[in-house]
Amino acid sequence: QVQLVESGGGLVQAGDSLRLSCAASGRSFGSYTMGWFRQAPGKEREFVAGISWSGLTTRYADSVKGRFTISRDNAKNTLYLQMNSLKPEDTAIYYCTANRGTVILDRPSRYDYWGQGTQVTVSS
Numbered sequence: 001q002v003q004l005v006e007s008g009g010g011l012v013q014a015g016d017s018l019r020l021s022c023a024a025s026g027r028s029f030g031s032y033t034m035g036w037f038r039q040a041p042g043k044e045r046e047f048v049a050g051i052s053w054s055g056l057t058t059r060y061a062d063s064v065k066g067r068f069t070i071s072r073d074n075a076k077n078t079l080y081l082q083m084n085s086l087k088p089e090d091t092a093i094y095y096c097t098a099n100r101g102t103v104i105l106d107r108p109s110r111y112d113y114w115g116q117g118t119q120v121t122v123s124s
Contacts, residue, residue, distance in 0.1 A: 002026040002113050004096045009118030016086050016122070022079040022096030022115060030074035033099040036081045037108055038092035038120075048094070049081060050104035059104040064090075086122045093117040 008020040020036070035050035049070035050059045058070055069082040079096055097111040105111070 002029060002032060002098050004098060004113055004115035006094065006096045006115045006118040009094060009120045011121045011123065012086055014087055014122055014124050017082070017084045018086065018120060020081040020083065020094055020096075020118060020120075022081075024077045024079065024096075024098070026077075029077040029098075031100075032113075033101060033104055034070075034072060034079045035097045035099065035104065035111060036070060036079075037095045037097055037111075038090075039095070039117075040092040043092075045095070045108045047106035047108075050106070051079070052102070052104060057104065059106070061106075083120070086120075088122045088124045091120060091122050093119050 003025040036048040039045040096115040098113040
């Protein structure tokens with residue numbers, strides 16, 4: 001089992017950057033495929049980015065490709081999401097999630113553990 005706690009959200013202006021962090025408890029963090037999802041008001045939760053247990057494989061939603069970077073530090077049990085060139089449409093609650101499988105999946109139902117989320121608001 002793993003517990004996830006996100007941090008780093010906030011209110012920024014369009015074009016700014018933010019770095020989200022996700023601290024994980026448990027000794028098996030390095031064995032999980034990890035992901036970031038987001039959910040805007042009135043919308044379904046959507047995949048943002050995912051990373052394999054080794055960090056060698058990543059996957060991004062088309063809407064964030066080239067602007068966001070997912071990374072992980074298994075020694076620190078921490079997942080990151082560097083968000084650059086933020087847009088108002090990036091406004092959402094961002095969730096960290098873990099999957100016991102080895103494939104980076106884009107459906108929320110396929111993930112086993114979730115954090116409580118951190119709010120990101122981008123003003124125009």
